Amino acid sequence: MSLLEIRDLHVSYPNRKGEFFAVDGVDLTIEQGEFVGLAGESGCGKTTLALSIPQLLPEHSRIAAGSISFNGVDTTALNEEGLRAIRWKEISVIFQGALNALNPVQTIGSQIQEPIRIHDESVSKKEAQDRTLELLEAVGIPSHRASDFPHQFSGGMRQRVMIAMALSCMPKLVIADEPITALDVMTQAQILDLLRSLCDKYKLSMLLISHDLSVLAQTCDRVAVMYAGKVAEQGPTSRVFGSVGAQHPYTQRLLRAYPNIRHERKFIDGIPGYPPDLSTLQVGCRFADRCDVALSRCATEVPDLIDIGGNQSVACHLVSENQVGVQ
Amino acid sequence: MPFFLRRIATLSSSIFAIVTFNFFLFHIIPGDPIRLIARTQRLNTEAIAKLRTSFGLDGSLLSQYFRYLSKLLHGDLGYSFFYKENVSGIVGRALGNTFLLLTASTLIVVTCGIAIGVFAGSRQGKKSDTATVVSSLILWSMPTFWVGMLLVFTFGVWVGGLPISGISTANALYSNWFQYAMDIGQHLILPTVTLAIVDIAFFIIITRTALIEVMSEDYMLTARGKGLSRRTIVWRHGFRNAMLPVLTASALYISALVGGAIQVEVVFSWPGMGLLMYNAVLARDYSVLEASFLLTTVAVLVANFAADMLYRVLDPRVAVSK
Numbered sequence: 001m002s003l004l005e006i007r008d009l010h011v012s013y014p015n016r017k018g019e020f021f022a023v024d025g026v027d028l029t030i031e032q033g034e035f036v037g038l039a040g041e042s043g044c045g046k047t048t049l050a051l052s053i054p055q056l057l058p059e060h061s062r063i064a065a066g067s068i069s070f071n072g073v074d075t076t077a078l079n080e081e082g083l084r085a086i087r088w089k090e091i092s093v094i095f096q097g098a099l100n101a102l103n104p105v106q107t108i109g110s111q112i113q114e115p116i117r118i119h120d121e122s123v124s125k126k127e128a129q130d131r132t133l134e135l136l137e138a139v140g141i142p143s144h145r146a147s148d149f150p151h152q153f154s155g156g157m158r159q160r161v162m163i164a165m166a167l168s169c170m171p172k173l174v175i176a177d178e179p180i181t182a183l184d185v186m187t188q189a190q191i192l193d194l195l196r197s198l199c200d201k202y203k204l205s206m207l208l209i210s211h212d213l214s215v216l217a218q219t220c221d222r223v224a225v226m227y228a229g230k231v232a233e234q235g236p237t238s239r240v241f242g243s244v245g246a247q248h249p250y251t252q253r254l255l256r257a258y259p260n261i262r263h264e265r266k267f268i269d270g271i272p273g274y275p276p277d278l279s280t281l282q283v284g285c286r287f288a289d290r291c292d293v294a295l296s297r298c299a300t301e302v303p304d305l306i307d308i309g310g311n312q313s314v315a316c317h318l319v320s321e322n323q324v325g326v327q
Numbered sequence: 328m329p330f331f332l333r334r335i336a337t338l339s340s341s342i343f344a345i346v347t348f349n350f351f352l353f354h355i356i357p358g359d360p361i362r363l364i365a366r367t368q369r370l371n372t373e374a375i376a377k378l379r380t381s382f383g384l385d386g387s388l389l390s391q392y393f394r395y396l397s398k399l400l401h402g403d404l405g406y407s408f409f410y411k412e413n414v415s416g417i418v419g420r421a422l423g424n425t426f427l428l429l430t431a432s433t434l435i436v437v438t439c440g441i442a443i444g445v446f447a448g449s450r451q452g453k454k455s456d457t458a459t460v461v462s463s464l465i466l467w468s469m470p471t472f473w474v475g476m477l478l479v480f481t482f483g484v485w486v487g488g489l490p491i492s493g494i495s496t497a498n499a500l501y502s503n504w505f506q507y508a509m510d511i512g513q514h515l516i517l518p519t520v521t522l523a524i525v526d527i528a529f530f531i532i533i534t535r536t537a538l539i540e541v542m543s544e545d546y547m548l549t550a551r552g553k554g555l556s557r558r559t560i561v562w563r564h565g566f567r568n569a570m571l572p573v574l575t576a577s578a579l580y581i582s583a584l585v586g587g588a589i590q591v592e593v594v595f596s597w598p599g600m601g602l603l604m605y606n607a608v609l610a611r612d613y614s615v616l617e618a619s620f621l622l623t624t625v626a627v628l629v630a631n632f633a634a635d636m637l638y639r640v641l642d643p644r645v646a647v648s649k
Contacts, residue, residue, distance in 0.1 A: 056552050087554035095552070100545035104644060105567050115553040149643040165549075 001072060003172060003205050004030040004053065009066035011048050011057065020279040021064070022048040024229035027305060030173065030205050035196065037216030037237070038209045039254075040226035041275060046209045047096070049226070050175045053207075054091045055083050071172065089119040092166040094176040098158035102150040102165075109146030112136070112165045119169050135164040139194060156187035160194070167198065174199070175207045180215065192219050213254060217241040222311075225251050228275050228286040231305060235312025247314040250287045285317065293318055331636075338632050345624045350395055353617050354388060382406065382614075404621075405614035409607070414618045417603065422622065424494055425588055425599030431515055432522035433584070440527045441573065444534025448569070449561045451539050459531060467528035471587050475521040475594035482517060490514045492596040518595040522587050526580070533576045537569040544568070571642055578634035582627040 011023040023045040030036050040046050051057050053068055055075060068075045075086065095101035103111055109132055116128040123131075133143035139160040150158055159179060166174050176195060180188040196219050199206050210216055216223045217237055224234035225248065233240065233248035246252045256269045273290040276282060285291070288298040295317050305315040308323055361378050379385040383394055383405070398405070404414035447459035483491040490496065494514050501507040541547065542565055550564040585601075592601035600619055607615040639645050 054552060056548060084554040084556065087552055089554060093549075093552045095545060095549055097545060101549045103546040103550070103564050103568070105642060106564075114555075118553065118555060118559075151644045 003032045005069040010064040035221045037220035037223040044226045045229040088115040089169045091173045092171040094166045094179045096178045098162040108161045139164045173205045177209045233314045404618040409610045409612040421600045421603040431519045435523040436526045440530025444531045448535040448538030463528040463531045472590040518591045537572045541565045541568045578631045581630035
């Protein structure tokens with residue numbers, strides 16, 4: 001059994017015309033101890049997908065269809081009580097922007113310590129304190145700073161505090177939502193290394209969200225690329241960014257949009273156009289308008305996510321037609 | 328604690344500035360107070376000079392000012408020709424009565440206002456929240472004196488049962504202190520309710536808005552993500568952050584309170600500073616007015632100072648920045 005199995009998930013937000021789907025039929029699986037990356041541009045539904053796992057979406061959102069099976073339990077069927085028991089204890093979140101995600105009037109120590117005793121009343125105050133100091137040391141913050149407030153730390157340090165906090169209950173799954181945005185490149189690399197090593201050390205699974213493919217290529221076992229509320233392509237990092245290569249035209253164009261430092265200088269090849277407006281009805285492949293290899297059926301038929309072998313799957317008519325040709 | 332001392336220095340210099348301003352304000356008003364007191368043109372110069380000396384109005388303006396300062400430092404606030412008594416005695420009694428009234432109403436306003444504000448703010452958009460906001464707005468738009476008159480009418484004419492005027496029953500004899508306190512307590516009810524009913528709306532709305540703003544902060548999502556109960560999220564993570572703007576508003580509220588106190592004390596004949604000031608204006612009792620102005624401004628300054636200090640306790644970010 002996989003740790004997390006998301007099947008055909010639809011999450012909607014209301015708008016003037018009714019509702020629109022920010023996540024529209026997404027399948028995603030995370031195995032025990034796996035480090036999965038989720039990529040995609042702003043507004044493609046990455047954060048909505050991630051926050052729907054511990055059901056932390058805003059109140060007006062709605063899980064319209066699909067299931068999220070975590071450790072065999074469907075979290076969409078849980079009530080508030082049941083969800084509270086899972087949050088942080090089983091699934092913790094490293095939120096985007098650590099400055100705002102930390103309470104400004106509480107010491108970082110008390111904030112890291114807080115969930116420990118909430119979820120396990122048998123832990124004594126002293127034990128919780130000790131664990132807090134241990135966690136701080138583990139993320140590279142001297143333990144005497146536990147009594148400091150968030151504003152006394154730099155951006156990178158705050159992100160470390162956030163990581164220590166996410167690990168305070170030793171959850172099975174950590175969701176890291178753009179954990180390194182707004183940090184400088186050196187700090188980004190340190191934080192990524194830290195995340196990877198902590199996950200390996202404590203055997204945690206992680207869902208790492210980023211719009212930066214190079215970050216995912218460097219740290220993840222597997223990646224999923226989202227486009228306009230759907231998964232365009234997913235597969236092992238070694239295949240998608242390596243031997244086999246990206247199959248979906250969107251992933252290919254994304255990769256081409258990165259400058260390659262080992263080759264001669266070229267103009268960066270961006271993708272013309274904009275992502276579709278999700279509040280209008282979508283017909284066919286959502287990338288069809290911007291795709292330079294689109295077939296006629298792409299405008300009318302929605303492509304399914306097809307397994308092309310090696311645990312890699314792609315939602316593209318062109319790829320599936322070639323597949324059929326090969327077979 | 329150099330910051331504390333710095334703030335004390337600012338406070339003292341503000342008080343000094345107020346004292347000076349207050350003195351000159353009353354002495355540059357056109358018209359000769361002696362003529363007002365005498366109410367006659369047929370006063371000989373000798374009598375005028377005698378009156379001047381007895382009211383401290385002889386000599387140059389500057390020498391009067393220094394004499395005033397030295398008297399003030401000795402706790403002498405001047406002599407009221409209206410009451411024929413030392414101002415410090417009159418003001419002292421009134422101040423005690425006002426303090427009682429304002430303490431009672433402020434306690435109700437702050438505790439209930441904040442509690443109801445948190446209740447409404449944590450249920451944003453629900454029916455109970457809308458009802459709270461609408462009734463708060465209605466209460467807030469009612470003039471204090473009008474609410475007072477309605478209550479006087481209701482309890483004085485219709486229902487009865489509660490005293491509507493004064494601080495204690497006239498000519499009453501009490502067998503013990505408890506009875507006396509009960510009598511004052513009964514007299515305290517209506518003025519307190521009048522002050523509280525209008526001002527509570529202010530605190531409800533400020534607290535609600537502050538809490539709603541805080542509820543949308545990222546750290547509130549973190550608190551939810553930690554699996555905390557709704558109550559813990561609101562009170563442990565939201566409340567203290569929401570209290571920062573409420574504290575600032577409270578300091579402003581203290582100054583607004585003076586106006587409310589005047590209205591309520593006049594309506595209910597409560598023998599406090601408000602009624603004293605009102606009567607002093609009518610009687611042109613300058614020395615009493617001067618003293619009242621001074622005391623109210625000092626009270627407002629001290630309240631602001633206290634809020635400033637409390638702010639540093641609540642918000643660690645302020646405590647560090649120099």
